[in-house]
Amino acid sequence: MKPTYSFIVPVFNEEATLPELYRRLSAVMDCMDGPVEVVMVDDGSHDRSLALMRDLHDRDHRICYLSFTRNFGHQIAVTAGLNFVRGQAIVVLDADLQDPPELIPTLAEKWRRGYDVIYAQRVQRHREGWFKRLTAYVFYRLLRQLADVDIPLDTGDFCLMDRRVVDTLNAMPERNRYIRGLRSWLGFRQIAIPFERDSRFAGDVKYTFRKSLALAIDGLVSFSKVPLRISTYVGLLAAVMAIVMAILVVYWRFFSPVSPLTGYATIAVAIFFLGAVQLFSIGILGEYIGRIYEEVKNRPAYVLGEVNGFETANARPNV
Numbered sequence: 001m002k003p004t005y006s007f008i009v010p011v012f013n014e015e016a017t018l019p020e021l022y023r024r025l026s027a028v029m030d031c032m033d034g035p036v037e038v039v040m041v042d043d044g045s046h047d048r049s050l051a052l053m054r055d056l057h058d059r060d061h062r063i064c065y066l067s068f069t070r071n072f073g074h075q076i077a078v079t080a081g082l083n084f085v086r087g088q089a090i091v092v093l094d095a096d097l098q099d100p101p102e103l104i105p106t107l108a109e110k111w112r113r114g115y116d117v118i119y120a121q122r123v124q125r126h127r128e129g130w131f132k133r134l135t136a137y138v139f140y141r142l143l144r145q146l147a148d149v150d151i152p153l154d155t156g157d158f159c160l161m162d163r164r165v166v167d168t169l170n171a172m173p174e175r176n177r178y179i180r181g182l183r184s185w186l187g188f189r190q191i192a193i194p195f196e197r198d199s200r201f202a203g204d205v206k207y208t209f210r211k212s213l214a215l216a217i218d219g220l221v222s223f224s225k226v227p228l229r230i231s232t233y234v235g236l237l238a239a240v241m242a243i244v245m246a247i248l249v250v251y252w253r254f255f256s257p258v259s260p261l262t263g264y265a266t267i268a269v270a271i272f273f274l275g276a277v278q279l280f281s282i283g284i285l286g287e288y289i290g291r292i293y294e295e296v297k298n299r300p301a302y303v304l305g306e307v308n309g310f311e312t313a314n315a316r317p318n319v
């Protein structure tokens, strides 16, 4: 029997949270109004996560899993899950229980009412560190200013999507996937559900600062061309400054008894300033060109190790 609901859970070194995740998820699965499958995607964990996933699958055939041959990143793990799910309503949630599974029935209820994308929007995240909160706050507002599409504030990947939305996402060939942005870009009938983001149940954050920064740059570069324009504007500004300086220099040379333009400090500052502007512009350009390069190489987005649970239509009706 084909599942109605599919839950996608990306997993990277989550051995400490998986048992509790299963406990809470199975309670939710039992109260859904249709058969459920859970697709866990092991993103190259080096701990016992994959072994735990095998055990869970043996115990409960509603749990299916995929594993990657190495760490490909969270967004790619979710992408793989989206490629494999068979349900009509697809939920994406983190393994660390920061996205409360108990909210899923509320999301499902909106889906029953005809919404295509129901995304959970954080109203509070006071259980996370100040640095994470500050950077996330600034980033989402910056992205909103710069992006070509209306990406709602403070939303992560926790959401429910209709089959049509997932099929459309799967048909998008781009490798660089900022899923919460692509989801907004698609349109459809979308609605936000406010929720309070809990703190991580156990273990350390798997999104290091470097990974978060990379995700933020991906989001900006994939959804905005404004950074490219910044170099044009800074270039124009530098040109205006140069013209003003030239006029002043001529004035001082011919009409002023003393010239304030002496010494090499001025020249040094000007050279460093222009050098910085040029490197910055090349860097921005590089971000875009690097992405073009990634896309034209046309490598697969991920490489699968183990795939289990998808051979049969194994989701049990929960009666």
Ligand code: UDP
Residues within 6 Å of the ligand: 009, 010, 011, 012, 013, 014, 043, 071, 072, 073, 074, 077, 093, 094, 095, 096, 098, 200, 204, 205, 206, 207
């Ligand atoms: N994750 C992943 N691959 C990675 C990093 C994280 O699949 O390279 C998963 C992780 O197991 C968790 C989710 O992505 O289920 C969110 O990660 P985390 O809780 O560390 O990040 P944050 O809460 O800061 O978004």
Ligand code: MG
Residues within 6 Å of the ligand: 094, 096, 098, 200
């Ligand atoms: Mg987390």
